[in-house]
Amino acid sequence: MAQRRPARVGDPVDAIETPALVVDLDPFERNLATMAQATQGIRLRPHAKSHKCPEIARMQMARGAVGICCQKTDEAAAFIAAGIRDVLVTNEVVAPAKIERLATLAREATVGVLVDALSCVPLLGSVAARASAVIDAYVEVDVGAGRCGVPPGPPALALVEAIAREPALRFRGLHAYHGPAQHLRAPAERRAAIASAARDARATRALIEGAGIACDIVTGAGTGTWQHERDSGVWNELQPGSYVFMDADYLRNVADAPELRFEPSLFVLAGVMSTPAPGRAIVDAGLKAFSFDSGLPQVHARRGSAGVEYVKASDEHGVLSVAATRAPLALGERLWLVPGHCDPTVNLYDYIVAVRDGTVAALWPVEARGALG
Amino acid sequence: MAQRRPARVGDPVDAIETPALVVDLDPFERNLATMAQATQGIRLRPHAKSHKCPEIARMQMARGAVGICCQKTDEAAAFIAAGIRDVLVTNEVVAPAKIERLATLAREATVGVLVDALSCVPLLGSVAARASAVIDAYVEVDVGAGRCGVPPGPPALALVEAIAREPALRFRGLHAYHGPAQHLRAPAERRAAIASAARDARATRALIEGAGIACDIVTGAGTGTWQHERDSGVWNELQPGSYVFMDADYLRNVADAPELRFEPSLFVLAGVMSTPAPGRAIVDAGLKAFSFDSGLPQVHARRGSAGVEYVKASDEHGVLSVAATRAPLALGERLWLVPGHCDPTVNLYDYIVAVRDGTVAALWPVEARGALG
Numbered sequence: 001m002a003q004r005r006p007a008r009v010g011d012p013v014d015a016i017e018t019p020a021l022v023v024d025l026d027p028f029e030r031n032l033a034t035m036a037q038a039t040q041g042i043r044l045r046p047h048a049k050s051h052k053c054p055e056i057a058r059m060q061m062a063r064g065a066v067g068i069c070c071q072k073t074d075e076a077a078a079f080i081a082a083g084i085r086d087v088l089v090t091n092e093v094v095a096p097a098k099i100e101r102l103a104t105l106a107r108e109a110t111v112g113v114l115v116d117a118l119s120c121v122p123l124l125g126s127v128a129a130r131a132s133a134v135i136d137a138y139v140e141v142d143v144g145a146g147r148c149g150v151p152p153g154p155p156a157l158a159l160v161e162a163i164a165r166e167p168a169l170r171f172r173g174l175h176a177y178h179g180p181a182q183h184l185r186a187p188a189e190r191r192a193a194i195a196s197a198a199r200d201a202r203a204t205r206a207l208i209e210g211a212g213i214a215c216d217i218v219t220g221a222g223t224g225t226w227q228h229e230r231d232s233g234v235w236n237e238l239q240p241g242s243y244v245f246m247d248a249d250y251l252r253n254v255a256d257a258p259e260l261r262f263e264p265s266l267f268v269l270a271g272v273m274s275t276p277a278p279g280r281a282i283v284d285a286g287l288k289a290f291s292f293d294s295g296l297p298q299v300h301a302r303r304g305s306a307g308v309e310y311v312k313a314s315d316e317h318g319v320l321s322v323a324a325t326r327a328p329l330a331l332g333e334r335l336w337l338v339p340g341h342c343d344p345t346v347n348l349y350d351y352i353v354a355v356r357d358g359t360v361a362a363l364w365p366v367e368a369r370g371a372l373g
Numbered sequence: 374m375a376q377r378r379p380a381r382v383g384d385p386v387d388a389i390e391t392p393a394l395v396v397d398l399d400p401f402e403r404n405l406a407t408m409a410q411a412t413q414g415i416r417l418r419p420h421a422k423s424h425k426c427p428e429i430a431r432m433q434m435a436r437g438a439v440g441i442c443c444q445k446t447d448e449a450a451a452f453i454a455a456g457i458r459d460v461l462v463t464n465e466v467v468a469p470a471k472i473e474r475l476a477t478l479a480r481e482a483t484v485g486v487l488v489d490a491l492s493c494v495p496l497l498g499s500v501a502a503r504a505s506a507v508i509d510a511y512v513e514v515d516v517g518a519g520r521c522g523v524p525p526g527p528p529a530l531a532l533v534e535a536i537a538r539e540p541a542l543r544f545r546g547l548h549a550y551h552g553p554a555q556h557l558r559a560p561a562e563r564r565a566a567i568a569s570a571a572r573d574a575r576a577t578r579a580l581i582e583g584a585g586i587a588c589d590i591v592t593g594a595g596t597g598t599w600q601h602e603r604d605s606g607v608w609n610e611l612q613p614g615s616y617v618f619m620d621a622d623y624l625r626n627v628a629d630a631p632e633l634r635f636e637p638s639l640f641v642l643a644g645v646m647s648t649p650a651p652g653r654a655i656v657d658a659g660l661k662a663f664s665f666d667s668g669l670p671q672v673h674a675r676r677g678s679a680g681v682e683y684v685k686a687s688d689e690h691g692v693l694s695v696a697a698t699r700a701p702l703a704l705g706e707r708l709w710l711v712p713g714h715c716d717p718t719v720n721l722y723d724y725i726v727a728v729r730d731g732t733v734a735a736l737w738p739v740e741a742r743g744a745l746g
Contacts, residue, residue: 003743004447017470017746049688071689074377091689092646094704097390116647117704147690148647148655179687273465274489274521282521287717289745292666293686313666314552315422315716316444316464317520331467331490343688344660347721350743370376370723370742372662373390 003350011360018271018334019285021349023245023364025356028265031244035262036063039238042230045069045088045219047241050343052368053352054082056244067110069239073098074371080109082367088112088219090175090239092140092148094120096127098373103131112136114175116149118162125166137163138219140175141204143197147179152200157207164213173217174208176201177239182224183249183294187257194228202234223250227258247342249294267300267336268345269353270318272329281320281329285337286313291344300336310337376723384733391644391707392658394722396618396737398729401638404617408635409436412611415603418442418461418592420614423716425741426725427455429617440483442612446471447744453482455740461485461592463548463612465513465521467493469500471746476504485509487548489522491535498539510536511592513548514577516570520552525573530580537586546590547581549574550612555597556622556667560630567601575607596623600631620715622667640673640709641718642726643691645702654693654702658710659686664717670710678708 006020016022035044046060047069057068057079067086070076076087085108092114093102105111106128115121115137128135139159142149150156156174163171181193201218208215219237221229226243229235242250245266254260270285290297292313299305299320307323318337322329329335339345346352347369354362379393389395408417419433420442430441430452440459443449449460458481465487466472478484479501488494488510501508512532515522523529529547536544554566574591581588592610594602599616602608615623618639627633643658663670665686672678672693680696691710695702702708712718719725720742727735 004746006746017468019745094646095390095644116649119704142649146653147687147692148649150649271468273467276489276515276521276523280519285745287664287666287714288720291660291664293660314520319520331492341660347661348743349745370721372392372658372722373377373379 005351005363007353007360007363009360009362013355013358013360014334016269016353016360018269019289020269020353021346021351022267022269022336022353022355024265024267025354025361027263028244031246031262031265032059032063035240035243038227039230043237045237045239046244047090047222047239048079048368049075050241050346051244052346052366052371053364054079054084054367055362055364057082057084066237069241072371072373073101074373075368076105076111077101078368078371080105084109086110088136088138090114090177092116092120096123099124099127100131103128103133103135106133106135107131110136112138112172114138114140114148115159115163116140118159121159121162121166121169125169128168134168134170136172137169138172138175138217139163141201143176143178143200144181144193145177145179152204153207156204157211160208160213161211171213173215173219174201174204175219176235177220177222178225179222182222184224185253190225191228194225194232198232198234205234223262224253224260242342245342247294248298248338248340251298251338264300264338266339266342266346268297268339270335270337272331272333272335275329275331278328279322279324281322283318283320283335284316286317287315289348290337290339291341291348293344294341297337297339300338303336305335308335378724378736380726380733380736382733382735386728386731386733387707389642389726389733391642392662393642393726394719394724395640395642395709395726395728397638397640398727398734400636401617404619404635404638405432405436408613408616411600412603416610418610418612419617420463420595420612421452421741422448423614423719424617425719425739425744426737427452427457427740428735428737430455430457439610442614445744445746446474447746448741449478449484450474451741451744453478457482459483461509461511463487463550465489465493469496472497472500473504476501476506476508479506479508480504483509485511485545487511487513487521488532488536489513491532494532494535494539494542498542501541507541507543509545510542511545511548511590512536514574516549516551516573517554517566518550518552525577526580529577530584533581533586534584544586546588546592547574547577548592549608550593550595551598552595555595557597558626563598564601567598567605571605571607578607596635597626597633615715618715620667621671621711621713624671624711637673637711639712639715639719641670641712643708643710645704645706645708648702648704651701652695652697654695656691656693656708657689659690660688662721663710663712664714664721666717667714670712673709673711676709681708683710
């Protein structure tokens with residue numbers, strides 16, 4: 001079911017078939033460099049759920065990342081098959097068939113997984129032992145996200161002690177990730193949320209160490225808050241993912257936020273396929289070309305598209321409003337659109353078209369697209 | 374990039390790996406039969422953008438459909454490769470590379486496409502002629518949707534006359550589809566929208582026939598309104614797609630709407646992966662497992678899940694609210710979730726798992742998944 005490639009290496013950008021997922025390599029590489037520079041002295045383990053693309057993971061590793069994060073066992077399998085040798089699944093894995101696969105992967109690479117239930121520990125331990133593998137176990141602590149994880153403090157210690165009793169599990173540390181904080185609008189709100197998370201994570205680590213158990217890693221953070229975790233003195237590993245691409249939602253938070261100094265590098269290149277009335281044009285990219293959970297795509301302003309706004313989507317169409325003060329759009333004209341939310345948008349495409357200086361430089365397979373299991 | 378199969382034929386339903394896209398064959402086949410019965414005496418050309426699955430298209434053809442609709446050239450290619458011999462692309466195709474492919478397809482199968490711009494007609498005609506193909510051309514009339522299409526009346530006639538001048542194009546009729554009307558909440562609103570669309574389509578057809586040009590087909594309609602088009606005396610071909618599956622959005626409109634007598638047959642089977650606190654459980658299906666443009670997934674009530682509600686999604690997680698009055702959900706427990714919007718949800722999966730009587734009866738590849746071009 002993999003689809004036709006939307007371009008060939010060496011093609012001019014104008015020859016890319018629309019709609020296509022395009023990465024502009026100059027800002028993309030600046031984003032990689034900025035994060036590598038800003039995280040010197042702390043472990044960077046970028047989240048690969050954003051890009052699902054081994055080529056990008058290799059670029060991150062080459063710039064100093066210690067490994068990558070994934071959310072799904074099947075994502076981990078795709079990256080390990082592509083040669084990445086250190087993968088943390090930042091998620092609970094409870095289905096026996098998935099644990100079996102995870103244990104098999106742990107024989108090829110360093111594989112970590114989260115735990116937030118005592119009842120899961122013996123199964124994880126016994127499957128790993130039977131596979132002659134060692135799985136790194138991290139206790140997920142709910143530091144304010146209200147999703148998975150045990151409460152800070154004693155419940156986390158109880159889990160750590162259960163993990164320590166399993167010879168095929170290696171307790172590595174705490175997973176303390178505050179997802180909703182990434183998207184809070186005000187910088188002060190984000191700072192306060194991570195300050196609170198830091199108190200919870202610090203106290204939990206102290207409790208574990210007080211019980212005589214080493215807690216080597218405290219891992220977490222995302223593109224919206226990573227600087228706060230970095231500077232907290234609690235976290236020693238950071239997991240940002242979206243910084244490589246950015247998206248319209250994160251870009252709305254950029255003002256007054258030095259931690260969001262990244263540039264948009266990911267675009268859906270869309271083509272005008274109908275100009276039915278003054279002030280309205282239709283592009284060939286709709287609900288199957290973007291994820292709309294975080295709002296509409298934004299027309300990229302630096303591409304000569306002032307006065308054009310993406311105002312409505314249906315499955316295969318996007319309706320553009322075109323200001324009367326500008327030239328009308330022509331059939332076949334192309335727009336560079338910044339997705340509202342990068343992660344689930346990338347998941348809609350088989351290829352990322354990497355461009356530089358007006359030319360297609362590479363086609364990167366999105367190997368873990370659709371890796372749901 | 375195609376993913377691991379989530380089940381094998383003959384597996385019990387409990388062995389399907391989550392998350393998975395599942396079709397319950399009994400209601401699914403009843404939906405097929407209901408529509409086939411209700412459209413006797415009129416051409417049924419179901420929209421395959423909903424299912425993207427040749428296996429389902431073949432079942433529709435076997436029950437009397439005259440052909441299928443697609444929205445994209447690449448979708449048409451997938452269905453024609455699978456043996457479907459009559460495909461209408463219910464969309465404008467303006468990019469030269471896509472027109473080339475369309476013309477090639479038109480040598481293998483009956484292929485139709487929409488036109489809403491005079492400037493496109495000569496290119497479409499010359500490419501078809503060079504390919505020694507004949508492409509069926511339909512004029513798209515905007516009957517109230519405000520998306521693509523020319524206004525009713527003289528602009529449509531001008532297009533018809535341009536098409537008639539191209540030997541490699543065959544004018545087949547009018548495409549008159551009112552998309553937003555499908556989702557209007559009140560039955561009376563839907564009826565009124567289609568009554569207005571019918572006036573526009575009838576007048577335009579009369580104008581064309583008055584000019585001495587045959588207008589054989591008036592095609593359109595969707596799952597929300599098809600009965601009105603069927604009974605209008607104007608349309609003689611219907612294009613519903615979602616009726617095979619239904620979704621939470623269409624199901625909200627079922628009350629007092631005999632035209633929506635279809636049953637939910639499409640589910641995302643999700644697994645509970647964390648039960649972190651009383652009243653909260655987390656499933657393994659989030660923004661990459663459903664499209665959320667039409668709202669949250671609904672927990673299927675007939676599956677013993679009373680008191681459970683899907684309240685929030687992140688990329689790979691769904692947060693469930695669990696009523697205090699019912700038994701808590703257990704790790705590994707499975708829920709059958711009705712997607713908010715079927716079409717873009719199906720587009721996230723490589724396989725549809727078809728089940729009957731608690732057993733996996735078939736795995737259907739979603740061949741046109743990701744067919745954006």
